[in-house]
Amino acid sequence: MKEFLQSKQEEMLYLIEELVNIDSGSYYKEGVDRVGSILKGKFERLGFIVNEKTEMEYGNHLVIQHRDAIDPKIILVAHMDTVFPEGTVEKRPFRIEGTRAYGPGVVDMKASLVELLYALMALQDAGYNAYENVLIVLNSDEEIGSPSSRPLIEEHSTGKDYALIMEPARKDGSVVSARRGGGRYTLIVKGKAAHSGIEPEKGRSAIEALAYKIIQLHELSDHENGISVNVGLIEGGSAVNTVSPNAIAHVDIRISEVEQAAILEEQIKKICSVCDVPGTKVTLEGEMNRPPMEKNKRSEELLQVIQGVGKEIGVKVMDTSTGGGGDASFTSANGVATIDGLGPVGGNAHSENEYLEIPTLTERTLLLAKTIQKLS
Structure with a gap:
């Protein structure tokens, strides 16, 4: 899987560029739905069934699982919206400088959407069927508190064993084990x-x-x-x-x-x-x-699995808590072992200087793929 993902890095960056260069602020439904349409096609080509939940005010949500899936035990949650209004991309589109990529929403969380897609591709390419053990919710309103998608996340996380939330990793690479x-x-x-x-x-x-x-x-x-x-x-x-x-x-x-x-x-x-x-x-x-995402016994055990996978692939996985809210709070409060911050490393989210550390893209995709494999 490592070799496969390294061979796909340029392809992954092209897709990130395509998504970043679409304005998809939470209140710009047309842009969020364009992002969703691109991702819907990508997942369907991998054999996944995409159930589009139509919204009138916000972008449509996507609920995704493989056509061969039977009662998957892992829920993955990522959002397609950003904090940036329509017209932002025209002023500062996607660009690469050195080992960093810049653009509105590049790390929060357009890169995470691509990471998630390619983690499943890597599992398929390697012949593992762990991709059948995941249910994915891509929502459109996380940046404004998930007013329309919260019930969807709570419904689909019920009965799951694990929740992997795709917010970006912290600047030092830490995943998030607690949120206020x-x-x-x-x-x-x-x-x-x-x-x-x-x-x-x-x-x-x-x-x-x-x-x-x-x-x-x-x-x-x-x-x-x-x-x-x-x-x-x-x-x-x-x-x-x-x-x-x-x-x-x-x-x-x-x-x-x-x-x-x-x-x-x-x-x-x-x-x-x-x-x-x-x-x-x-x-x-x-x-x-x-609700807060509290660090508990279940999340501690999940963290240890992720840290063990990290050790196998040479990535030190630390954890931290953060004061910011996120969809991890909903899965955690629903009794599901939850770890957040499983996206690639970056920083300055919600600002003009938001960036993605490009070398962490394939590294974190491999970490996610092998974690799904291990949990399955």
């Missing part, structure tokens, strides 16, 4: 406008009321135990000489353990139920939308 969960809330405060010079006493400041809430919310953070509450965006008021009749705060929540979610949610609701400035009203919207 989280949610988003919006506080909407209504007050009463008044001229701040003529009759300020008749006003009820929504901004003042919101200020109390921001301080109270930030006090819920407990970084030692992996809890973070951050009011990252505020807006409000109509003029500098007017007592503010409205104010809004957008809040990001991060947790490290499942049990923290209900407790934190109750604390937030309690804070927002109290009126700090008489005459104002606070409305709370939002929810915890991603």
Whole structure:
């Protein structure tokens, strides 16, 4: 398989270039569906059945398994969307400089999509039937929290033994064994406008009321135990000489353990139920939308298998935790042994300098192929 993949590196890079040069931001359905159409054809030529789940707002999701598959025990999850809007590719298309490839979504995760495809090709070429033991979900909305694909991932991960998630490896090559969960809330405060010079006493400041809430919310953070509450965006008021009749705060929540979610949610609701400035009203919207991916006995055992495969092929596999959310949280919370970050190595995702370390492309594809083989 190693020789096969090394002979295919240039071909893999051509496909990555083709995918990168398609704008596929989460809200650009046409572009995401173009990526899906290309991949659908590639998988079908390998004998896989591709079930396209049609979406109206976001790109279509793909559920893929081989025509000879019978109750596969491994689920692989990857996403086809990026964070970049339509028109980005025209400004900075795919390019290679030295041993790195650049472009929007090159490592998060166009290269991972190609890695996944070629890992299965390598298994087929070598005569192993482990490709029959995988079910693949390619979704279109991961970068915005997987609002339409979460039920799909949860449905298809039920009953699986292992989940391999194709986010890129960290810059040092580590895979991801834990992720923080989280949610988003919006506080909407209504007050009463008044001229701040003529009759300020008749006003009820929504901004003042919101200020109390921001301080109270930030006090819920407990970084030692992996809890973070951050009011990252505020807006409000109509003029500098007017007592503010409205104010809004957008809040990001991060947790490290499942049990923290209900407790934190109750604390937030309690804070927002109290009126700090008489005459104002606070409305709370939002929810915890991603459970944490916790490192547990099942994931530890899966990690050891992957590290053993790495040792066989001369790749040292380290693991790490990350504060960012991802689809691994859904499979992990569903009781499936989960390891994330199985894509190639790269860095600066979501930025203009996003890059892929080209030498890791075939290396990580071999690691994935042999892990699937070992687990099967």
